[in-house]
Amino acid sequence: MKDLALNKKTRMGSSLLLQGLPSVYIQASEIILIVTGLLLGFMEFKNINFNYSKFNRQGSSSPQISSRTGMLIFYAPAFLVACFYLFCKLGWPHASILLQKLGFLQLSITWQLQMEASTRLLVLTVAVALHFFKRVVEVLFIHRYSGRIAIGTAIFISFVYSFEAVSFFYVMQISEGSPLPTMDLMPLGILLFVIGMGGNLYHHYLLSRLRKDGKKGYSIPHGGLFEFVVCPHYLFEIIDFVGLAFISQTSFGFCTATMIFLYLLGRSLSTRAWYVKKFEGFPSDRKALIPFVI
Numbered sequence: 001m002k003d004l005a006l007n008k009k010t011r012m013g014s015s016l017l018l019q020g021l022p023s024v025y026i027q028a029s030e031i032i033l034i035v036t037g038l039l040l041g042f043m044e045f046k047n048i049n050f051n052y053s054k055f056n057r058q059g060s061s062s063p064q065i066s067s068r069t070g071m072l073i074f075y076a077p078a079f080l081v082a083c084f085y086l087f088c089k090l091g092w093p094h095a096s097i098l099l100q101k102l103g104f105l106q107l108s109i110t111w112q113l114q115m116e117a118s119t120r121l122l123v124l125t126v127a128v129a130l131h132f133f134k135r136v137v138e139v140l141f142i143h144r145y146s147g148r149i150a151i152g153t154a155i156f157i158s159f160v161y162s163f164e165a166v167s168f169f170y171v172m173q174i175s176e177g178s179p180l181p182t183m184d185l186m187p188l189g190i191l192l193f194v195i196g197m198g199g200n201l202y203h204h205y206l207l208s209r210l211r212k213d214g215k216k217g218y219s220i221p222h223g224g225l226f227e228f229v230v231c232p233h234y235l236f237e238i239i240d241f242v243g244l245a246f247i248s249q250t251s252f253g254f255c256t257a258t259m260i261f262l263y264l265l266g267r268s269l270s271t272r273a274w275y276v277k278k279f280e281g282f283p284s285d286r287k288a289l290i291p292f293v294i
């Protein structure tokens with residue numbers, strides 16, 4: 001008992017972040033995330049938008065698929081990655097055999113050796129799986145799409161989400177057993193994650209009700225935080241990712257949340273400008289992303 005307490009004490013770190021093994025891959029990924037966030041956010045702000053939803057350029061020569069199929073391509077691979085990792089961590093014996101068959105011998109041995117997982121790693125993995133599962137369910141059963149999406153955009157965004165999921169698990173894996181942060185932010189992270197998921201889902205539902213008569217046009221959304229901002233669903237998406245960052249307590253988690261904030265800030269500013277241009281008399285006090293602020 002005394003040993004356990006001592007062990008826990010020596011594993012207590014002095015920082016708010018988990019200090020995992022040094023990894024060039026993770027350091028490079030963090031830089032890429034911040035640079036990508038700045039670049040994409042600035043481009044969205046300047047109306048050089050990703051080719052989907054109301055910003056899809058119909059005249060573009062790139063091959064198009066239905067929005068629903070495109071959005072499934074966005075989210076389904078990342079969901080499958082999260083499920084696979086979760087099964088591995090829960091001791092699914094076929095996972096390492098499958099990895100070996102696919103030629104990942106070293107990875108399969110490492111995963112067998114590291115079958116035990118900390119609560120933080122399991123909570124993070126379940127949260128990431130839930131995040132992408134919710135998006136798949138919304139794409140299939142909630143959103144009412146009007147248009148199409150460029151296949152190149154769908155593949156690029158799918159790659160980004162899968163990269164995010166794999167990197168998140170990798171960073172947690174190399175942080176296993178490292179000194180614990182002085183303050184445990186995981187409970188706060190779980191709370192933010194649940195608020196983010198719930199608020200995001202609710203505002204997606206409000207958007208889908210705008211087309212309950214089967215018409216495919218656009219109208220001014222009402223209800224919830226739509227009375228204050230044009231993109232409350234983006235605001236809750238950011239809260240969801242801040243929750244994931246708090247659960248992981250890694251610099252990678254916070255870089256991911258920053259990247260998503262920058263991108264969605266740019267896109268919400270573009271969306272606000274789109275509403276002002278499309279709807280005469282659009283309420284001028286309605287902000288883009290954060291009520292009363294921006």
Ligand SMILES: NC(=O)c1ccc[n+]([C@@H]2O[C@H](COP(=O)([O-])OP(=O)(O)OC[C@H]3O[C@@H](n4cnc5c(N)ncnc54)[C@H](OP(=O)(O)O)[C@@H]3O)[C@@H](O)[C@H]2O)c1
Binds near residue numbers: 052053143146207
């Ligand atoms: N993590 C990230 O980096 C990230 C980035 C972007 C999005 N997302 C997630 O994806 C969700 C959806 O994003 P999005 O960019 O596709 O949102 P969006 O452009 O607002 O579209 C969401 C749905 O609502 C419909 N819609 C939007 N405005 C409408 C209006 N004024 N009248 C009627 N229908 C309307 C859209 O139809 P149309 O398709 O016909 O326009 C679509 O079905 C976000 O809330 C977030 O959860 C995540």
